[in-house]
Amino acid sequence: MRTILFTGKGGVGKTTVAAATAVRVAQRGARTLVMSTDSAHSLGDSFGVTLGDRPVEVAPGCRAAEPDAQRRLERSWGDIRGYLREVMEWAGVDSIEADELSLLPGVEEVVALTEIAAIRRRGDVDVLVVDCAPTAETIRLLSLPDVLAWYMARVFPAGRRLSRALGPVVSRVARVPIADDAVFASVERLYADLSAVRDILRDHRRSSARLVVNPEKMVVAEARRTATYLSLFGYRVDAVVANRVLPDALTDPWFDSWRASQAEHLETISTSFAPAQVLRAELAAGEIVGLDALGRFAASLYDDLDPSAVLATGDPLRVRSEHGRRILEVELPFATKDELDVAATADELFVRVGPYRRAIFLPDSLRGREVVNVALTDGTLRVSFDR
Numbered sequence: 001m002r003t004i005l006f007t008g009k010g011g012v013g014k015t016t017v018a019a020a021t022a023v024r025v026a027q028r029g030a031r032t033l034v035m036s037t038d039s040a041h042s043l044g045d046s047f048g049v050t051l052g053d054r055p056v057e058v059a060p061g062c063r064a065a066e067p068d069a070q071r072r073l074e075r076s077w078g079d080i081r082g083y084l085r086e087v088m089e090w091a092g093v094d095s096i097e098a099d100e101l102s103l104l105p106g107v108e109e110v111v112a113l114t115e116i117a118a119i120r121r122r123g124d125v126d127v128l129v130v131d132c133a134p135t136a137e138t139i140r141l142l143s144l145p146d147v148l149a150w151y152m153a154r155v156f157p158a159g160r161r162l163s164r165a166l167g168p169v170v171s172r173v174a175r176v177p178i179a180d181d182a183v184f185a186s187v188e189r190l191y192a193d194l195s196a197v198r199d200i201l202r203d204h205r206r207s208s209a210r211l212v213v214n215p216e217k218m219v220v221a222e223a224r225r226t227a228t229y230l231s232l233f234g235y236r237v238d239a240v241v242a243n244r245v246l247p248d249a250l251t252d253p254w255f256d257s258w259r260a261s262q263a264e265h266l267e268t269i270s271t272s273f274a275p276a277q278v279l280r281a282e283l284a285a286g287e288i289v290g291l292d293a294l295g296r297f298a299a300s301l302y303d304d305l306d307p308s309a310v311l312a313t314g315d316p317l318r319v320r321s322e323h324g325r326r327i328l329e330v331e332l333p334f335a336t337k338d339e340l341d342v343a344a345t346a347d348e349l350f351v352r353v354g355p356y357r358r359a360i361f362l363p364d365s366l367r368g369r370e371v372v373n374v375a376l377t378d379g380t381l382r383v384s385f386d387r
């Protein structure tokens with residue numbers, strides 16, 4: 001299954017581009033599904049239909065859905081929530097508050113994300129197009145599997161042994177509610193689901209993220225940061241869509257300075273996001289709603305390019321050998337030294353860029369070796385390990 005995620009700042013045209021891409025991919029014969037993980041769903045508005053949890057056909061071969069994360073949450077992880085509620089009640093948090101607290105922030109988006117793995121398992125979709133939440137949420141959402149995996153690997157096996165061994169004693173003495181097997185089963189399922197999604201999205205031969213921007217200073221600046229963070233977490237950006245470019249047909253001098261500033265930003269975009277391809281879409285004469293408008297928009301955006309093609313590949317994280325030394329490379333486009341922190345243990349490398357951190361489990365070939373050099377050059381972090 002080919003998976004394409006669209007993200008970018010609020011209002012730049014993510015939903016429009018995602019919907020249009022799906023329409024065009026389906027026209028070329030692929031079984032296509034477009035879904036939104038943004039809890040402020042607007043995919044239905046784009047198609048001019050009402051969408052819900054179940055995918056419905058919006059065009060031949062093209063289905064669309066707005067997953068009901070709240071309902072899925074209730075169904076899949078009721079056990080975990082129930083347990084958290086018990087613990088909080090035990091700790092003296094009253095039950096209404098506990099109810100709110102046990103809805104962990106971001107959980108809804110995680111649920112929407114796990115849907116990607118479920119769709120892949122069902123096997124009836126060739127191309128999955130995902131209309132993501134605005135940038136900040138998307139990055140948090142995409143880094144969650146990693147963060148959770150880290151905790152699960154450390155906290156849960158121990159916690160489980162502890163609770164199995166001490167369960168009866170602890171319950172009697174301290175009366176702390178002990179998570180039962182159903183809770184552990186739920187946590188394990190969540191962990192498995194998230195790992196599956198992470199593995200799908202990190203497969204740069206089949207999954208890509210596309211950044212939607214408008215040729216404006218602040219939008220491009222945010223897109224740069226997003227490109228850095230996506231790469232940190234191992235997700236390949238294969239295209240940047242510059243949307244709302246003023247059309248040449250618009251000759252009114254009132255737009256002259258807009259056009260000049262757009263030209264400048266388009267130039268920056270086209271030179272700085274390589275290897276990602278840059279695609280352009282003009283500002284349309286009106287809102288882009290409904291199949292016809294989406295189809296026309298997609299035709300001008302992709303021209304004769306296959307919209308489902310992988311437009312840039314390469315793992316943003318790789319190991320190379322140089323003069324007998326092994327070097328771990330992490331592409332961090334646009335990152336600067338002052339926002340970067342690197343620390344290593346025997347089997348992990350911690351990389352922080354600005355507010356985002358990733359713990360990278362070292363491959364066997366690097367484990368236990370000493371780090372002898374760390375350098376950031378041309379947007380790539382290079383960590384050299386002793387022979």
Ligand SMILES: Nc1ncnc2c1ncn2[C@@H]1O[C@H](COP(=O)(O)OP(=O)(O)O)[C@@H](O)[C@H]1O
Nearest residue numbers: 010011012013014015016244282283284287288
């Ligand atoms: N190239 C364009 N020309 C004209 N209108 C556009 C264009 N791209 C998006 N729009 C309109 O702008 C609004 C916001 O777009 P949307 O795709 O919902 O943005 P986002 O999902 O990034 O918040 C919609 O009404 C959409 O029809």
Ligand SMILES: [Mg+2]
Nearest residue numbers: 014015038042
């Ligand atoms: Mg949107």
